[in-house]
Amino acid sequence: MKIYTNDNNTATLKLLIAANLAGKKIELKKATFEDVSAGPKALPLLEVDDQLSFFSSNAAAQYLFPVLDLSQNGQCQQMQEWEATRLQPTTAAVLMSKSVASDLKQALNSLLLMVDGLLKTHKYIIGDKLSAADISIWSTLYPLCHNKDYQKQYLAECPNIMRWADELGSAKAIQEAVQQWGGSVEGPFAPTSALGIPQFTNMVSPVGTPESQEISITAEEIEAAKENWINGVKNLQEPLKKQDVILPVKGRRNVLITSALPYVNNVPHLGNIIGCVLSADIFARYCRLCDYNTLFICGTDEYGTATETKALEEGVTPREICDKYHTIHEAVYRWFDIGFDYFGRTSTPEQTEIAQKMFLKLMDNGFISKQSVDQQFCERCQRFLADRFVEGTCPHAGCGYEDARGDQCDACGRLVNAADLVRARCKLCAAPPALRASEQMFLELGQLEPALRAWAAGAAGGWSGPARAVSRGWLREPLRARAVTRDLRWGVPVPLPACRDKVFYVWFDAPIGYLSITQCATGQYEKWWKKDKDYDVKLYQFMAKDNVPFHVVMFPATVIGVNEGHLLVDHVFATEYLNYEDGKFSKSRGVGVFGTDAQETGIPSDVWRFYLTSIRPETSDSSFSWAELGTRNNSELLNNLGNFCHRSLSFCANTFKGVVPDAELTAADYELFALVNREVAGFVQHMEKGRLREALRCVLSVSRLGNQHMQSSQPWVLLRGDEQDKARGAAAVCVCCQLAALLAALLAPFVPRAAARLRDQLRLTPDQLRINPENPSLIQYLPPGHVIGKPEPLFAKLEPEMLEKLKAKYAGTQSERAKKQNGAAKGAAPAGAAELEAAVAAQADKVRQIKSSTKDKAVVQPEVDKLLALKKQLAAAQAQESRGAQGAPTGVNDVANLEKAIAEQGEKVRKLKASTKDKSVWQPEVNILLALKKQLADAQAQPEAGQSPTSVASVASVASLEKAIAEQGEKVRQLKASTKDKSVWQPEVNVLLDLKKQLAALQVKQ
Ligand SMILES: [Zn+2]
């Protein structure tokens, strides 16, 4: 047996102590870069033989000395879990930081006090017997207990820890282990990750302090676990019937979910995505998992000055701007797998009708007043100018920027009053505007305040912390009347003769978008939005903090004033802000990662969803970090979740031909179920309160419990033993597969693609994988005798090198990045064929080298893409040079050459595809083929010398292209019908799309 370790790693100490107690000889080996880059990235690694190795140090310690755990299995595992997820990361963070932040210090102190409390009443961590938990905790605290400075700082109030540490430390087996370990309490301390990737822990979440009585499972919990195991499937409610148009259903829980409507004039960034649409989507998927009757809507917010400004900048109409960005938003959300029931927009006739109706009703009820407002007016354009439409010299001392806007100066960043601008001018025509009085309609918020306060006092219980804080801030002072109309063109017209040139202010009509979008989705919005005696609807709204006032003050005031029984929001789930690395995401300056960027990284959408949820700013601002994205993917998705599911299913597939074995469950199994059920209950509780990050944590705990069960029951040993052992091994495999099925259900809201793949591998339907929110627990998802499908890995590793590259790529602002790219393109453009040939050769060398060092497509593919791009440029340059030298007629030759090259390349692709399913191998060749085909089409489309543009040749190619499209279309249909594996049919779809593009290009030319 060998342990691979780095220097001064306290987790290695755990293993050595366990081995010493068990009397096992162990060889200690320094891990080299190669050892580590081939295997898992966590150290130490315990290698038992070729077949078996452990990279969780607690599981390894248990393997080495299982007897330490026999007495009180559940308690010991729970303590070790706590040690691994709370104590160890916090201690490591303290030991490895130069100056310790106060919240970190506080977190460690509270953990230590908890341990001290346990040791006050008992000799050891769990009662009066030494257990594996003692060894784990003792090893982790070794530097703290034996370094005088740390002792003084952290253990001054923990006499019981010191007593216990000294006592254990005097044991011979432990002393020998410490000697073999050879580390120093002076540091520096090794990270448990081998290559120095920082291990992150979330300090802002409440640090758990399991009380000793909470650790032990009660008899009631075990009884309930048993009951749910036996009758849980039976007790699920009837699956909800699918409706073509989703309307509330009597006798079911009806849930209406909205995500704040994104403003249409730009591309959403990751902060916007986690704050609104992704959070709402995770919740909506959870609701469907519980079989709630769910309607999830969203859409683009399209009216207002910002759209008009953007239209002006791009030289198009506001409608065109909206169409363009609506499409971009929709595509970004589709890529992130946001499963809206309907994604609409606010610039619709439905919006006009409902907004006007509500406004007139407010007026009837006496909540609208008229006031005169001074505003900038341009004589030449004959229109009032919104603040953004007035420009001039910044009035702030020391700035003097000449292109400051009427709302803000981009040079000094300060707010500006349009009337204060020096030498103000109209943004449209540059004429100087003048102040002119204009009559506007106001909503009398003050009159609505008492009713609003009464409602908020009762409703705020269902709101998230940030939402309550904002609401309290707003209601602290008396509310003032607020203008609901403006002198603008792009908006919902005000339905009064005196207001012919006015539209509604966007703050007033945007929330009405929820109603009009529901109308577009169902044709009967009032069924959802007005109270009905026959059924109940609960309204859940997701948004970022800055949007809260409109949802808890302004819109509710409108609804109360209209007084027609509209729904008021029950749950406002607002988030704080997400920062980018060390700065802020900024749409206007283009800082951070945007929805379209995420797609280009090649990192699957599931990984983005998982990571963004794990840093969701629920209680305070949080930060996006590329390094952390990698760590979470590799340690949690891949090592914890992915490996557990894949190992469990593989045991079932390999040893039992895929038939889930019968299990005689023991008391210990039901204890495990009871522990799992605590996590499932936690998952439901957190979800219902909109704490998605905490819910995800519970899912990961289920997987950790599963991993622990597999490590401690060791089916790979049992299945080789006698009949009794074999039965126990079969039971362990059955339990692990059932836990994998539970995970397929719990993961569905967060990583829908991976969850669906796992579900397919388990051969279960979505109806079979539901949760009972009334009684959340593990149920027998896999019926006796159920046969599962072929296990496949669910997640892939992300290389730190690639993440470093991405971090560099997305540094700075979007315009800086664009400049960098343009610069590169310009530098390469004038290159001749000879230079390009050299570049292609050099790049090809590089690709070969990388391919020999790694199989990771994420690393290889960008270089391959570069190579392909160079090859394309080379082909184009060669074609140009030959055309230039020999005149037009060579076009015919080009066509013949290209046809030959295509035939050869086609053959190559066919052979490759027959030999391997690995897309990373054949995709580059397919790309070359596609590029060649495109060149051929271009060559054919080029009118030859002496022929008219509508040459016979090109007409012929239209006909042949149409034929090719029909054939290719048929091929795609057949492939799609035969398999769901996108990697099989996507290349054919690409060929089809390419053909269609060629046809369109030809038709335009003619
Ligand atoms: Zn300024």
Ligand SMILES: [Zn+2]
């Ligand atoms: Zn003007």
